[in-house]
Amino acid sequence: LAKTTQPISMDSYEGQEVNITCSHNNIATNDYITWYQQFPSQGPRFIIQGYKTKVTNEVASLFIPADRKSSTLSLPRVSLSDTAVYYCLVGATDKLIFGTGTRLQVFP
Amino acid sequence: ETGVTQTPRHLVMGMTNKKSLKCEQHLGHNAMYWYKQSAKKPLELMFVYSLEERVENNSVPSRFSPECPNSSHLFLHLHTLQPEDSALYLCASSLASGGRTQETQYFGPGTRLLVL
Numbered sequence: 001l002a003k004t005t006q007p008i009s010m011d012s013y014e015g016q017e018v019n020i021t022c023s024h025n026n027i028a029t030n031d032y033i034t035w036y037q038q039f040p041s042q043g044p045r046f047i048i049q050g051y052k053t054k055v056t057n058e059v060a061s062l063f064i065p066a067d068r069k070s071s072t073l074s075l076p077r078v079s080l081s082d083t084a085v086y087y088c089l090v091g092a093t094d095k096l097i098f099g100t101g102t103r104l105q106v107f108p
Numbered sequence: 109e110t111g112v113t114q115t116p117r118h119l120v121m122g123m124t125n126k127k128s129l130k131c132e133q134h135l136g137h138n139a140m141y142w143y144k145q146s147a148k149k150p151l152e153l154m155f156v157y158s159l160e161e162r163v164e165n166n167s168v169p170s171r172f173s174p175e176c177p178n179s180s181h182l183f184l185h186l187h188t189l190q191p192e193d194s195a196l197y198l199c200a201s202s203l204a205s206g207g208r209t210q211e212t213q214y215f216g217p218g219t220r221l222l223v224l
Binding site for chain 1: 198
């Protein structure tokens, strides 16, 4: 099972771009990388998923280098409502391991 | 609204009580999951059901008993719980549970359980 490592917390201000990097050194060939967002007392919510290079949707971008041993979630122009915990996950759907995630605090 | 509902949203029970948590998904998914999230701890996967068959049980104590009567409903039966079982219990569903692709999981709002 691929283990992930993320910063425990990050601070930012409204309007800034936030980049959260996740390390997954033992990622398997078939593993996808998925990021979830969780607000207090709610279930996690899917943000973005990728396998390699770059993926972009209306919420975020995901950058994955060629060796796939890390990935970076990029949130453009964050707002106060982006304050949440962000989880990076790799591996099979029925064996996902949610780590402690990265607690992002956005200030006015 | 993710298409996954959970009831009740809050539950207080004594250690001798028997209660059940219910999860329902309206997404046509074939896999359902129970997670436990204790205060300041990561989510812990408890049970996985695929096409109504249990495929994963992560060494969960027998005082937690899951039931999946069909692909849309999932229950977690609770009996003789301990105070340390107090947590947020989250249900999730996905189109499938395995294979080459990591399927997106859709989570319910959770049931906040307090065991006295």
